[in-house]
Amino acid sequence: MSSTTTAWPDRVSRETIVEVASSLISIPSVSGNEKDVMDFVECWCEQRGISYIVTAKDPARPNVIAWVGDPENGPVIAMNGHLDTVPVSDASSWKAGPFEPVVSDDGKKLFGRGSSDMKSSVGVMLTMLELFRDADLDGALMAHVVSDEETSAVYGTLHVLEQIEAGLVPKPDYVFIGEGSQLKVRNAERGILGFDITFIGRASHTAVARMTGINALAKAAKGILALEGDIDKFHPSIGHPVISVNMIKAGVAHNVVPGEAKISVDRRLIPGETKESVTAEIVAMLDAVAADDPDFRYEIEVDPEGGFIPA
Ligand SMILES: [Zn+2]
Known part of the structure; x- marks a missing residue:
């Protein structure tokens, strides 16, 4: 039995956290392929006698809900963390493989795909469950270890929320999300709103470009420059809103003035901003640009992928 005189923070084992996080990193789990890493979590809980359930919208993309204490007997604190990662874009630029966890020489950093986002954090959560397993808790400490955060969340946290609403997973009273935040506690998160903007010109042959053509790409360039830049608003927890023009599609041939150019814009909102206010x-x-250019025409599609998330 561990000494009851040791303060809880002193019982936290850095080595255990690194070990668990390293195990998670060594199992590739790019979004869509989370099954193996979730099997590991399940096994990890099983071996330690930690209660858990597996809940899934798609059995290939499960979520593990694990807890210590009794959710029926007091407040429930839930820690939420995802185990899916973004893909590896250039494996050859890694000194060690992306799925070979390496601790830096000074012992302060852990390298590997997903180490910061957010397998180390899930390593902490699992270690906390083990730490408090035999504690006399009023209520429960719970971990929502989820799939599908980097893509739609439909198979991950959104599914877990549905299960909570259906009464199949205990409703937490407090939730911590272990995403990277430069070790600051943040009580807000930016929202997301996408736009597709199509600039409309007039297609023509290059030879008569100056006479009959209106180059939609050139209009898009003006539009992009008008949109890209810092936004003079601020929220103390999450900083400034962000706007970024991330895709452009235009042109049909080398010798044809493009009649249309479409850009995709990603706008991150802060609390107080709405879909309507940002639109x-x-x-x-864009209208300010149009005021000086009678040939500047555009059509705007708000939230083309239906992925709007309020701040
Ligand atoms: Zn993340």
Whole structure:
């Protein structure tokens, strides 16, 4: 039995956290392929006598809900962490393989795909469950170890929320999300709103470009420059809103003036901003360009992928 005189923070084992995080990193789990890493978590809980259930919208993309204490007997604190990662873009630029966890020489960093986002964090959560397993808790400490955060969340946290609403997973009273935040506690998160903007010109042969053509790409360039830049608003927990033009599609041939150019814009919102307020802001920026250029025409599609998330 561990000494009851040792303060809880002193019982935290750094080595255990690194060990668990390293195990998670060594199991590839790019979004869509989370099954193996979730099997590991299940096994990890099983071996330590930690209660858990597996819940899945798609059996290939499960989520593990694990807890210590009794959720029926007091408040429930849930820690939420995802185990899916973004893909590896250039495996050859890694000194060790992306799925070979390496601790830096000074012992302060752990390298590997997903180490920061957010397998180390899940390593902490699992270690906390083990630490408090035999504690006399009023209520429960729970971990929502989820799939599908880097893509839609439909198979991950959104599915878990549905299960909570259906009464199949205990409703937490408090939730910590272990995403990287430069070790600051943040009580807000940016929202996401996408736009597709199509600039409309007039297609023509290059030879008569100056006479009959209106180059939609050139209009898009003006639009992009109007939109890209810092936004003069601020929220103390999450900073400034962000706007970024991330895709462009235009042109059909080397010798044809493009009649249309479409850009995709990713806008991150802060609390207080709404879909309507941000749309109005973007329209005003583009209309300011149009005021000086009678050939500047555009159509805007708000939230083309239906992925709007409020701040
Ligand atoms: Zn993340």
